Amino acid sequence: MLDAISLVFSWYVARMLSVKGRGRDIPKDDISKHSLNGCTIELTMDNGDKWKLYRSLKYKKTDKSDLTSMNRTVAMLRGQMDEGTAVSLPIVAHYGVNRVVPNRYPRMPRGRNEQSPLNTYKNALNGGQLFTDFFNWFRLSEDYENEQYKANQKFSDHGLEAVRKAMESVFPEYGGMRVSRRPLALLMKKGNELFKISQLSDGEKCYITLVCDIARRLAMANPVGNPLDGEGVVLIDEIDLHLHPKWQQTVVSRLVETFPNCQFFITTHSPIVASDVKGSVFGIKEGMIYPQQTFGKLSSNILSSVFDVSMARSLYVQSLIDAAYNDIETGDAEAYDKKLRELIDILGADDLDVVGLKIEKIRREKRKRP
Numbered sequence: 001m002l003d004a005i006s007l008v009f010s011w012y013v014a015r016m017l018s019v020k021g022r023g024r025d026i027p028k029d030d031i032s033k034h035s036l037n038g039c040t041i042e043l044t045m046d047n048g049d050k051w052k053l054y055r056s057l058k059y060k061k062t063d064k065s066d067l068t069s070m071n072r073t074v075a076m077l078r079g080q081m082d083e084g085t086a087v088s089l090p091i092v093a094h095y096g097v098n099r100v101v102p103n104r105y106p107r108m109p110r111g112r113n114e115q116s117p118l119n120t121y122k123n124a125l126n127g128g129q130l131f132t133d134f135f136n137w138f139r140l141s142e143d144y145e146n147e148q149y150k151a152n153q154k155f156s157d158h159g160l161e162a163v164r165k166a167m168e169s170v171f172p173e174y175g176g177m178r179v180s181r182r183p184l185a186l187l188m189k190k191g192n193e194l195f196k197i198s199q200l201s202d203g204e205k206c207y208i209t210l211v212c213d214i215a216r217r218l219a220m221a222n223p224v225g226n227p228l229d230g231e232g233v234v235l236i237d238e239i240d241l242h243l244h245p246k247w248q249q250t251v252v253s254r255l256v257e258t259f260p261n262c263q264f265f266i267t268t269h270s271p272i273v274a275s276d277v278k279g280s281v282f283g284i285k286e287g288m289i290y291p292q293q294t295f296g297k298l299s300s301n302i303l304s305s306v307f308d309v310s311m312a313r314s315l316y317v318q319s320l321i322d323a324a325y326n327d328i329e330t331g332d333a334e335a336y337d338k339k340l341r342e343l344i345d346i347l348g349a350d351d352l353d354v355v356g357l358k359i360e361k362i363r364r365e366k367r368k369r370p
Contacts, residue, residue, distance in 0.1 A: 009233065010023030016089075026041065038062065050066070052065055089120060089221040091217045091231075092233050094126070101197065106132040113141055134212055138186070142160065144157060162218060170258050201244075203244055206243075218230040218262075232262045233262070233265070234262050235266075236265070239268050248272040249275070252266065253278070271302035317346060317347070320342060323339055328360055343357070
């Protein structure tokens with residue numbers, strides 16, 4: 001799904017960067033050999049415009065791509081830029097599953113960041129975390145800010161301020177992000193302790209650089225005003241990648257609160273993430289798409305209703321619980337007591353199913369009394 005959306009937007013990005021730019025075609029391997037009409041990907045915008053990409057395996061085509069309305073949008077935005085009008089561009093970004101942050105830093109950049117808003121589209125749809133791009137941008141922006149600060153101590157870099165505000169919104173316990181020159185490292189504070197980003201967990205590194213890269217792109221695309229209010233489309237595959245369950249509980253809501261005018265398309269296999277989504281949720285099964293209601297539901301309920309996982313417990317523990325209920329039914333008190341003791345050792349005496357077994361046994365004994 002995300003790759004399909006990214007394919008269509010690759011033409012938008014290519015045309016924004018060059019009038020005759022070409023995006024990516026639908027890969028032939030992704031087109032069913034039994035398809036009579038080829039493959040069509042169509043996106044409908046809020047204003048009703050449709051962007052359509054088409055490809056067929058056969059020589060005789062039954063349809064064609066139609067990017068007319070997309071080209072009009074590109075022409076309007078590029079025209080405003082050519083006239084020197086301060087324009088805010090919508091960002092487009094695709095973050096795939098290969099977004100692990102490397103422990104090695106890129107070579108030290110020189111000069112100053114290019115100021116063109118079109119730089120927001122550089123490597124935007126490559127699918128990776130692009131830590132190198134972010135680090136080099138941050139390093140040069142910080143150099144420029146430090147240089148300007150000598151003359152004006154009230155000066156702060158427009159882009160760095162956007163990243164700082166995003167960090168403050170999503171990660172209130174982190175702060176003070178800066179670059180150390182010798183040794184080269186990206187530093188930040190977690191509480192009162194100073195850390196290199198390489199010392200954080202993979203989940204922390206992925207999540208932090210994801211948020212910072214979105215803020216960076218918004219800052220480049222919106223040179224005037226609050227960049228975090230900028231518009232855009234952000235695709236994130238497996239947003240729960242390496243994330244601690246505590247962060248999974250808030251990752252979607254915090255992204256939406258921090259970037260309120262961006263439309264997020266997110267995939268996940270985490271019921272914890274799904275429980276945090278107020279927007280549209282869809283499950284995909286055997287090629288069919290089904291709308292789902294997941295906000296605020298228990299993870300165990302989402303596992304069964306959306307992910308088709310019949311039970312959230314380990315199969316062995318569930319078999320013990322089922323067998324203990326069967327012992328109650330048959331009146332085998334000795335077998336029941338043995339299974340209950342094992343369940344208490346595994347789950348603890350306050351587990352809901354353990355408590356339920358005790359209550360059910362008491363209830364059955366009361367029925368037998370004269």
